[in-house]
Every structure is written in structure tokens, then in C-alpha cells.
Amino acid sequence: MSWLEYTVFIATVLALVHPLGSYLARVCERRRTFLDPLLLPVESALYRLLGVRGEQEMSAVTYAVCFLSFGAGCALLLFLVLMLQRILPGGPADTYLTTPMTVDLAANTAVSFTTTTTWQAYAGESTLRYLSQVLGLVAQNFLAGAGGLAVGFGFIRGFARQSAATIGNFWVDLVRSLLWVLLPLGLIGSLALIWQGVPLNMSPYTLAHTLEGRTQVIAQGPVAALEFIKNLGTNGGGFFNANGAHPYANPTPLTNFMGMLAICALPAALMITLGQLTQRVRVGWTLLSVMVVLFIGGLAVCDRAERAPPPELADLHLVGGNMEGKEVRFGIGESMLTTVVTSNTSTGSYNAQHDSYQPLGVLVPLTFLLLGEVVFGGLGTGVYSIVMLALMAAFLGALMIGRTPEYLGKKVTAAETRWIALYVLTPPMVVLVLTAIAVLTQAGRAAVSLNTGPRGFTEILFAYASCMANNGLVLSGLDANNVFYNTTTIVAMVAGRYGLAVLALLAAGLFAGQRRVAPSSGTMPADTPTFGLLLIGTILLFAAVSFLPALAMGPIVELLQR
Amino acid sequence: MLVLSLVTGAVFPLVLFAIGVFLFPYQASGSLTLLREAVVGSSLIGQDFTGPEWFQPRPSAAGKGYDGTASGASNLAPTNPALKEGASGFVGIRELAAQYRRRNGLAADTPIPIDAVTRSGSGLDPDISPANAFLQVARVSKVRKLEEDRLRQLVAEHVVQPQLGFLGEPRVPVLELNLALVRLQAAAASQTAR
Numbered sequence: 239m240s241w242l243e244y245t246v247f248i249a250t251v252l253a254l255v256h257p258l259g260s261y262l263a264r265v266c267e268r269r270r271t272f273l274d275p276l277l278l279p280v281e282s283a284l285y286r287l288l289g290v291r292g293e294q295e296m297s298a299v300t301y302a303v304c305f306l307s308f309g310a311g312c313a314l315l316l317f318l319v320l321m322l323q324r325i326l327p328g329g330p331a332d333t334y335l336t337t338p339m340t341v342d343l344a345a346n347t348a349v350s351f352t353t354t355t356t357w358q359a360y361a362g363e364s365t366l367r368y369l370s371q372v373l374g375l376v377a378q379n380f381l382a383g384a385g386g387l388a389v390g391f392g393f394i395r396g397f398a399r400q401s402a403a404t405i406g407n408f409w410v411d412l413v414r415s416l417l418w419v420l421l422p423l424g425l426i427g428s429l430a431l432i433w434q435g436v437p438l439n440m441s442p443y444t445l446a447h448t449l450e451g452r453t454q455v456i457a458q459g460p461v462a463a464l465e466f467i468k469n470l471g472t473n474g475g476g477f478f479n480a481n482g483a484h485p486y487a488n489p490t491p492l493t494n495f496m497g498m499l500a501i502c503a504l505p506a507a508l509m510i511t512l513g514q515l516t517q518r519v520r521v522g523w524t525l526l527s528v529m530v531v532l533f534i535g536g537l538a539v540c541d542r543a544e545r546a547p548p549p550e551l552a553d554l555h556l557v558g559g560n561m562e563g564k565e566v567r568f569g570i571g572e573s574m575l576t577t578v579v580t581s582n583t584s585t586g587s588y589n590a591q592h593d594s595y596q597p598l599g600v601l602v603p604l605t606f607l608l609l610g611e612v613v614f615g616g617l618g619t620g621v622y623s624i625v626m627l628a629l630m631a632a633f634l635g636a637l638m639i640g641r642t643p644e645y646l647g648k649k650v651t652a653a654e655t656r657w658i659a660l661y662v663l664t665p666p667m668v669v670l671v672l673t674a675i676a677v678l679t680q681a682g683r684a685a686v687s688l689n690t691g692p693r694g695f696t697e698i699l700f701a702y703a704s705c706m707a708n709n710g711l712v713l714s715g716l717d718a719n720n721v722f723y724n725t726t727t728i729v730a731m732v733a734g735r736y737g738l739a740v741l742a743l744l745a746a747g748l749f750a751g752q753r754r755v756a757p758s759s760g761t762m763p764a765d766t767p768t769f770g771l772l773l774i775g776t777i778l779l780f781a782a783v784s785f786l787p788a789l790a791m792g793p794i795v796e797l798l799q800r
Numbered sequence: 801m802l803v804l805s806l807v808t809g810a811v812f813p814l815v816l817f818a819i820g821v822f823l824f825p826y827q828a829s830g831s832l833t834l835l836r837e838a839v840v841g842s843s844l845i846g847q848d849f850t851g852p853e854w855f856q857p858r859p860s861a862a863g864k865g866y867d868g869t870a871s872g873a874s875n876l877a878p879t880n881p882a883l884k885e886g887a888s889g890f891v892g893i894r895e896l897a898a899q900y901r902r903r904n905g906l907a908a909d910t911p912i913p914i915d916a917v918t919r920s921g922s923g924l925d926p927d928i929s930p931a932n933a934f935l936q937v938a939r940v941s942k943v944r945k946l947e948e949d950r951l952r953q954l955v956a957e958h959v960v961q962p963q964l965g966f967l968g969e970p971r972v973p974v975l976e977l978n979l980a981l982v983r984l985q986a987a988a989a990s991q992t993a994r
Contacts, residue, residue, distance in 0.1 A: 242966045287803050311801045334869050363869050377809025381801075416804065421812060425819075432820040435844050437830040439821075443869060444830060446841045449978055450854065454847050456868035458830050462820060463813040480862075480871035483921030485844040486830070491968025547914055548878035554897045557931070558914035562883065562893075563873045565920050566858070566927040567960075569969030590921045591873035594883075693877040715875040796879055 240571030244537055247498065247575060248530060254503045255526065259510025265418045266391045266411070266511065277417045284413050295404035298747020301392050302740045304408035305385060309352055309736060312381055317348035319374040320366075328440050329367035330457065337365040337719070346724035351378040353735035354386055354584055354616055356468065356475025356710040357701075357727055359719040363457040363478050368440055371477060376463050380424070383471020383617050384415035386584075389739050390508055390618025391415075393625070396746025397646045398515040400754050405746055415618075419504070420471060427466035427500055435489035438462040461486050469500040472617040474586035474710045482576065482589035483565055494572050494589055498579045505583060505620040512621055516646045520765035525624050528770050529613045532777070533578060536602045536613075540574045543598035549800060560599070563591030581606040584616030586710025593689065593697070593713040597800075600696060601793040603711060607703040608785045610665055612777055616708060619735075622742035626661045628764070629745075631776040633658070635762050635769070644761050647754035657745040661738060665706050666784035668733045672702045672726050673788065681722035688715035692799065696792035705730035833975060835982070841975050842868075846926040849978060852903065853943040855928070855936050855955075857974045858915055859896055862923025871922045893917050904939050927971035930959045944985060954980055 264271050285292050296304065319326075321344050337343075337360050350357040351374075362371065388411035395405040432438055437458055444456040461477045465487050468474055478484040488494050506526060513522025545559045559570040568576070573590035580587055581603030592600060606613065615623040629645050633655060636643035643650040650658070676682030676698045686694035697716040704711045705727040712718070718727075763769065821828045831843045841847045848866040849856050863870035874890070876883040886892030891899075896917040901908060913931040933955045941948040958977045962968050 246966065284803070284807075308801065312805075315801060315805060330869075361870070361872070363871065372813050373805070373809040376813060377805040380808035380812070381804055413804075416808065421808070424812065425816060428816050429820055429823070432816075432824045432827050435827045435831050438817060438828040439830065441829065444832060444839060444842070446832075446839045446847070446868075448847050448849075449835070449840055449975075449982065450849060450851055452848070454841060454845075454866065454868050456830065456842055456845050457871075460813060460817075462828070463816055478871045478922075480873065480922035480924070483873070484871050485846070485922060485924055485926055486842075489831075489844050490963060492963045495967055550878055550884055551893060554884075554894060554917075555909055555911045556893075556897065556914040556917065557911045558929070560878060561914045561920075562878065562918040563875070563921045564918075565922065565925050566915050566929055566971045567925075567968050572968055588921075591875055593875040593877060594873065596878055688875055689877045689880050691879075693879060713875075714873065715877070796877075800879065 240541065240574070243571050244575060247495070248533070250499060251502045251506050255507045255510050258503055258507035259522070260514065262419070262504070262507055262511040263514045265414050266394065266515065268414070271418060273418060273422065281413060281417055288409065290407070290409040290413070292407065292410050294407055296407050297403055298392070298396070298405050298743045298750070301405055301408050302743045305389055305739060306736055308385060308408070308412070312352040312378060313348045316351055316374050316378055317344050319370055320344040320347055323367045323370040326367045326369040328369060329459070330363070330443055334364060334443060334457070335367070337361065339365065342721045342724040343719060346728055349728045349731050350710070351375055351473065351475060352382050353708050353731045354382045354471065354473045355705055355708040355731045355735070356473045356586060357705055357712065357731065358475050358710065359724055361479030362476065368459050372460050372463055375475065376467065379464065379467045379471050379473045380416060380420055383467070383473060384412050384420055386472070386616055387415040387419065387618035388412045389743065390621040393622045393742055393746045394512050394515055396749040397512070397648060399750045400752070402750045405743070405750050420467065424467045424470055427470060427496065428462050430496060431466050431493055432462045434493045436462040436465055436493065437486055466497070466500060469497040469585060469587055470504070472501055472505065472583050472585040474580060476587060482587045483591065488589055491567055491572055494568060494576060497587065498575060501579055501583050501585045501587070502614050504617055505614040508618065508621050512625070518646055518765065521646060524765045524770050525628065528773050529624070531774065532613050533582065536578045536606060537574060540577055540599055540602045541570065543596045543602070544570050544574060548596060560594070560596055563594030565589065577603050578606070581709065581711055582611060582613035582615070584611050584619065584708045586704065586712065588711055591714055592711065593715040597793045597797040600700070600713070601789065601797070604696065604700050604703060604789070604793065605781065607700070607707045607709055607711070608665070608669070609777055609781050611707050611709070619708070619739065622738070626658055626742060626745070627777050627780070628773055629654070629658050630662055630780070631769070631773040632762065632764065634776060635772050639762065641760045641762065644755065645764055648749045648752050649755065654745050654748050657741045657748070661741040661745070662780060664733060664737055664741070668730055669699070669702045669706050670784070670788060672730055673699050676726065679722070681720070685717040685720065685723060686715070687717065692792050692796040696796070699788055699792055701727065702730050706734040708734045833979070835979065840979070843973065843976060844926055846924045847975060849974065852939055855933055855940060855974055855977050855981070858925055858928060859891070859917065859919045860923040861919040866924060868924065871924055873921050873923060874919045904935055906935070926973050926975060928974055930955070930970050930972055933972040933977065940981070944981070946984065946988060950984070954984060
């Protein structure tokens with residue numbers, strides 16, 4: 239049964255990439271779309287309000303500076319909303335807000351939601367007021383998602399343009415991403431969620447008198463406003479503590495399926511956008527094939543790991559897969575699909591608790607986090623996640639045959655290679671150093687008390703890998719709401735979002751300045767199965783070289799200890 | 801920034817409110833289930849049933865169990881001995897399985913569906929597997945003095961099949977099943993009275 243669902247899912251994503259990819263190309267190039275009559279007046283009104291000169295083009299450096307200052311501004315705004323939430327009206331009674339909004343928690347949350355990480359060191363229903371969720375978090379889910387898509391557009395232009403000094407205008411890309419993509423899709427998707435049962439109200443928590451004569455208090459809120467855009471913008475942070483496992487956030491298998499589609503469809507479609515705008519559609523399809531192969535591989539391993547009950551429970555005569563931390567309506571199938579989708583796409587909207595997974599079931603999402611979100615990836619940011627590694631693959635391939643490396647018609651010279659190498663080296667430096675600091679300090683180790691031994695180490699590694707990948711998935715056994723983790727994860731989130739984006743944009747700026755060269759006999763074609771295999775090899779090799787020792791101390795040793 | 805924040809954080813939710821609450825008022829207010837005009841729970845949110853006369857939900861790690869304001873899971877790894885053997889304030893799976901067998905009059909080696917002894921991801925799972933529900937029929941039937949066959953039929957009627965035929969797993973919503981049980985008992989009582 240699950241494989242039917244997996245197949246339908248992959249087929250649906252692949253069926254959507256061409257229409258969506260072409261549409262995104264039109265949005266990126268400011269060509270005509272069917273929404274123009276409605277949106278063009280809004281667009282120009284917004285530019286007037288914001289003081290944006292739409293026709294003004296930016297160099298890669300200016301573009302990156304705008305992206306950085308936008309992120310910083312958003313983070314500051316969200317920080318203020320969170321710190322001032324005491325004075326916001328409405329929402330749950332104070333007695334339910336048991337987690338204090340400390341300065342470090344507010345700073346962590348502000349950075350987390352403005353970098354699409356949405357790492358949550360708090361539980362929504364016991365920390366936040368409704369208006370902080372809506373004015374603060376919903377807004378940032380849109381803005382951070384649109385910021386990512388804008389950077390993706392800017393990066394693509396680096397390859398689409400020739401002898402150009404500019405890669406577009408960040409503010410235009412941002413506004414168009416919001417108006418043409420996220421707001422309309424977000425509205426339709428959110429309505430579908432309400433139809434399926436996701437609440438949207440500002441009521442106080444409901445007091446119910448159960449059939450057995452006891453009482454139950456049920457948390458409410460404007461849940462539907464957040465739950466679709468969190469997936470569409472590849473953010474992932476949930477309204478409630480249990481995120482996508484909570485039946486109000488994700489009431490039916492259909493809402494889960496829609497959420498997974500919302501996560502994957504746009505990042506996958508951007509491969510087609512990239513192909514179309516560089517006039518090399520087959521290269522886009524090659525990248526997509528690489529993604530699908532890795533996706534299916536991860537799904538197969540995860541499914542197999544969780545489908546069996548844990549061997550530790552063998553003498554208890556239990557029937558079924560590893561259901562600890564999983565919901566009956568999703569079963570193993572939809573939980574695994576969600577694990578593989580969310581760990582790959584900078585979207586931590588889990589619907590099952592990964593800390594109760596089998597060691598192999600944890601190894602798969604952790605590996606995907608460490609691969610750098612190359613399968614579909616975050617909205618917009620996923621374009622450079624895979625292309626930067628494809629450039630590395632082209633470089634390695636060209637070294638083997640002694641030619642100048644080329645990709646998408648651009649030469650990869652020493653200048654570009656500098657940014658690419660830094661890009662590839664940044665994640666291991668950040669993740670491994672932070673993990674080492676956590677393991678070596680009392681404050682870092684104190685957070686690991688529920689699960690100890692190798693699983694405890696995995697919890698720490700997973701946390702920094704997740705924040706570096708701007709993902710937000712968590713092994714929740716880690717006690718993360720304290721000054722140590724609230725500050726150190728900020729370092730990883732900032733490096734993962736801004737560090738990588740700036741390096742990618744700088745490389746894109748250099749590529750934009752080049753002429754596009756016609757393929758010659760010395761060109762290694764980038765649209766063949768051979769190149770696809772080379773790329774898969776490169777991705778796995780880089781991850782293995784950087785992270786295999788760390789993985790060996792975590793899930794691998796846990797697996798061998800059984 | 802402020803302008804865009806207001807567009808996405810205020811205008812968007814307001815538009816969504818206007819349309820969503822108009823089209824789907826029941827869902828928007830939390831799918832609350834009423835019995836004789838009093839709220840007995842939400843059809844989406846699991847709640848605890850401990851008495852032997854009820855179909856019982858899965859164990860829960862939300863607060864002290866099915867706390868609707870504290871969703872959460874055990875977060876224990878399968879390799880952590882506490883998950884099976886328990887720890888202070890935490891009942892392990894071995895004990896949960898023994899309790900389940902004792903309560904439902906099952907032999908020590910009767911296979912039981914794993915959802916009956918594991919805690920869900922949210923702690924608020926409203927469903928149990930059909931196999932779990934059927935195993936509880938004999939007990940409920942004995943306590944309520946209702947025919948086993950009639951109860952088995954009731955459970956079968958309440959099995960929710962995978963959506964569109966392939967999405968998710970078959971499941972039985974516990975609160976709805978228990979409400980149906982109340983109605984069935986009332987109908988049976990009025991029949992005997994006549």
C-alpha cells in the first residue's frame with residue numbers, strides 16, 4: 239500500500255514540475271501571466287510604498303547585501319513582536335503560557351523563523367499568543383520563503399545571462415515571489431486545510447466535559463493560517479509542539495499528502511525553470527533525476543527500518559511497525575514519506591517523532607541534512623544547493639579528463655572555484671565544530687538526559703545539522719531551550735542561510751559576467767546519465783569524507799551495538 | 801518590511817478568516833463534538849477513556865495523558881531500555897502490554913497490535929487501529945451486556961478507510977465509536993423498557 243502512495247507522490251511531483259517551472263520562469267522574467275490583471279496594480283502600489291525602483295538592476299554584491307539586510311530587519315521585527323507579546327490582546331489565558339519568553343528564546347526564534355529554519359525550542363501552545371503566531375510567525379513564513387525564492391531567481395540569472403554585470407533586483411524578486419506564488423497558492427492551500435479540519439479561530443482554549451465525566455482542555459487558535467505556508471515556504475515550524483503530528487495541524491492523510499506536495503513541487507519545478515532560462519532543459523531534468531534517485535533510495539531504507547517492530551520488543555508479541563511516536567492515521571507509510579521529504583527540503587514539519595525511530599531510521603534523515611538539502615531543497619535555495627555540487631562534479635569530471643570544466647555553458651575558472659570550494663567546506667566546519675563544542679562543555683552535555691550514549695550524541699549532531707541546513711527537524715529528546723543551545727544554533731542557522739547564499743550569489747555574479755560558450759568536443763555534457771552518476775558520487779563522497787566519522791559515533795554505532 | 805509583514809501577517813489571515821469561517825464554520829472552530837448541547841471533546845483530538853465500558857485509546861505522552869494543551873511524545877529511542885522496562889513516572893511497553901492483555905482477557909502470547917502499547921507522536925492521536933478496536937469488543941460487550949456481534953458490526957461501521965483508497969491507514973476514531981456506543985446502549989435500553 240505504501241509503495242502505491244510513494245509512487246503516486248513522486249509521479250504527482252514530476253507531473254507538476256513542467257507547468258509550475260514554466261510559470262516560475264515567467265514570474266522570474268517578468269513575462270505575462272494569467273494573474274497579471276489582478277496583481278500588476280498591487281505590485282506597482284507596493285513598489286511606490288516601499289520606494290523600490292523596479293527597473294533598477296543590482297550586482298551580485300548589492301543583491302546579497304539587500305538579502306542580508308532584509309533578513310536582519312525581519313529578525314529584529316520578529317524579535318520585538320515576541321518580546322512584546324505580553325501586551326498583545328487575545329489568545330490563550332496566561333495560565334497556559336508556562337514557558338517564559340526569555341531574551342535568548344526570542345532571539346533564537348527570531349533568527350530561526352527568518353532563515354526558514356523554524357527550529358523551535360519552545361512549544362507553541364504553552365509559549366505564544368495567537369497574535370504572535372500570526373503577526374510574527376505567519377508573516378515570516380511568507381517573507382523568509384519569498385526571500386529564498388528571490389535568491390534562487392538571482393542565482394539562476396547568473397547562468398541565464400551573458401556578459402552581464404547584474405543579476406536582477408532583490409526587492410522585485412521578493413515582491414513578485416510573494417504576490418505571484420506564495421500568497422495565491424497559500425490562500426488556496428490554507429482553505430483546503432480548513433475544509434479537512436484544521437481550525438482557524440481566536441477562541442480561548444476549549445473546555446470539554448468528556449463522556450467519562452472528566453474534563454479536557456483543548457488548545458485552539460488560528461492554526462490554518464500557519465500550517466500551509468509553513469510547508470509551501472519550506473519553513474516547517476508548527477503551531478503546536480507536536481507540529482505535523484498534531485491532529486489539528488494535520489488532521490487527515492490527505493492534508494499530509496498536500497503538505498508534502500506543497501513542500502516539493504516548487505523546489506522541484508525550479509530545476510525546470512533553471513533549464514528553461516539557460517536553454518538547457520535536459521540539464522534541469524538530469525538534476526531532477528538525481529534528486530529522485532536519492533529520494534527513492536532514502537525512502538526504501540527508511541521504510542524498511544521502521545516497518546519492523548524494534549528487535550528490543552521481540553518477546554512482547556507485538557504486531558506492526560515501529561509505532562512509538564507515530565500516528566495511526568499516517569501509519570508507517572505517510573510517516574516515512576514525510577521524514578524523507580522534510581529532511582531534504584529545509585522544512586522541518588515532521589509528523590512523527592524521529593527520536594523514537596530505529597537507528598537506521600534516524601541515519602537517513604540525518605544523512606540528508608548533512609548532504610546539504612540537495613534533494614529538491616529549500617524554496618529557491620535548493621537551486622544552489624544542487625548546482626553548487628554539480629559545479630563541483632563538473633570540476634572533478636573535467637580534472638579526470640584534463641579539460642577546463644564547464645557547466646550550463648559557463649567555464650568554471652579559479653575565481654568561481656574559490657566560492658564553490660568555500661561553499662562545500664562551510665557546512666562541515668560549522669556543524670562539526672559546534673557539535674564538538676557541545677560535547678566538550680557541561681552546558682552542551684546537560685541537554686542530553688533522556689536518551690544517552692550514541693543516541694544522545696546523535697541528538698546533538700542532528701541539532702546542528704538541522705540548523706545548518708535551515709531545516710528545523712529535531713530529535714526532541716534534546717532539551718534545547720537554554721542559553722547554550724539557543725545561542726549556538728543561531729550561529730549554525732545564520733551560516734546556513736546567509737553564509738551559503740552569499741557564496742552562491744558571488745559565484746553567480748561571476749558566471750553572469752561570462753559569455754556562454756557553445757559545447758565543443760572537449761565539453762563534458764551535463765545532461766547525460768553519466769553526469770548524473772558523477773553528481774550522485776560527488777554528493778555522497780563529500781558527505782562521507784566530512785561526516786562519516788561523526789555518523790559512526792552516532793547512529794552507526796547504535797545500530798552495531800544491538 | 802513593515803508593509804510586507806502586514807500584508808502577509810495581517811491582510812492574508814484576515815482574508816483567510818473571512819472565507820474560511822464562512823465556508824467551513826464547523827472545522828474552523830475545532831470540529832467540536834456535542835452531546836446534548838455540551839462539548840464532549842473534538843472529533844479530531846484524542847481523549848482518555850479508562851473505564852472498562854469504553855473503547856480505550858492509545859497510551860499518551862501529552863502532559864499527564866491526552867492533555868490538549870501539551871501535545872508531545874515520549875521521545876525515547878527504541879534502544880533506550882526505559883522505553884520497554886519503564887522508568888520513574890513512565891510505564892514501559894512491557895507493562896503496557898501486560899495491562900492490555902489483562903484488561904481484555906488475552907493470553908500472554910496473544911499477538912497485540914503495536915499501536916495499543918505505543919505512545920503517538922502528538923499524544924492526542926484520536927484513532928486506534930481496527931485490530932486494536934476488535935480486540936476490545938469482548939470486554940466492552942461483557943461490561944455493557946451488549947451482543948458481541950452487534951459491537952463488532954459497530955466497530956466495522958466506524959472503520960475509516962484510507963483516503964482516496966491509498967492515503968494513510970485504516971483507523972477507528974475512538975471518541976466517535978464511544979459516542980455510537982452510548983447511542984446504541986440508549987436504543988437497547990429503550991427497547992427493553994418497552
